[in-house]
Amino acid sequence: MKSCKDVSYQLSTGDLAHTSLVERIGVWLHLAMCRNCRAFSRQLGAMARAARGAASATEAEPRESFEREIVERLRQR
C-alpha cells in the first residue's frame, strides 16, 4: 500500500501518466481511500487554474511599433 508521501510526490512530479499500470492503480486506490491526498490533488488542480488565470491576465497584444522595431533590429545586425 502506497503512503501519502509516495502518492503526493508522484502527483506533484506530474509524471503519473508515464509510470506503469501497477503504479497508477496503486495511486488511484490510495486516492479513492484518502481524502487528504484527494485534497492535495485538488490543490494542484487549483494552482494550475490560478496559473493559467494569472497568465491570461497579463496577455496583451504587442504595441503597434513592435514589428517595425524588430525589422529595425534585424537591419542593424
Added chain:
Amino acid sequence: MGFSATEADDLSQEVFVTFLETLDRFEGRSSVSTWLFGILHHKVQERRRVVVRDQRADPIDEIFEASFDAHGSWTKPPIAADRLAASRQVSAALAECLDGLPDQQRAVFHFREVEGLSTAEVGELVGCTTNHVGVLFHRARTRLRGCLEGKGWGASR
C-alpha cells in the same frame, strides 16, 4: 518571469529577431511555439547570467519531508481548495509567489501548467532529463503551495 515591462518587451523582440535569424535551422520537429519558448528560455538565462546546474539538493525538499510522519502520512493535512477560491485573487497571489521561485523551477512550472508542454518537451527546453523536470516541477509546486498557504489559501486545519 520577473522582468519589468520594458525588459520583457526588449526580451520578446530579441526572441523574434533570433527566431527570424535562425529560421533556416528550424526543422519542424517541434512546434513553432516550442522553438520560440526555447529561444526565450535561453535569452532569459543569458540575461540573468544563470549557470544551469543540475541542483541535487534544495531546502524545499526538507519542507516536503516535514509534511509527513515516519509512516508517510500527512502531519499537516491539506484542505481541499474551494473552486470559487481559484479566482482572480488566487491568480494574483500565485503571480506574486511565482516571482519567488528559482528560475528553472519557474520555467518548468510555466511550461507544464500554462503552456501544457510534455515533460519531454520541457526537458529539451531547459536542458535536463525528464526525471529532473519532474523533480523541478514538484519543487516548484511545493514552494507555491507553501507561499499560497502563507497568504491564507487552503490554510491547514
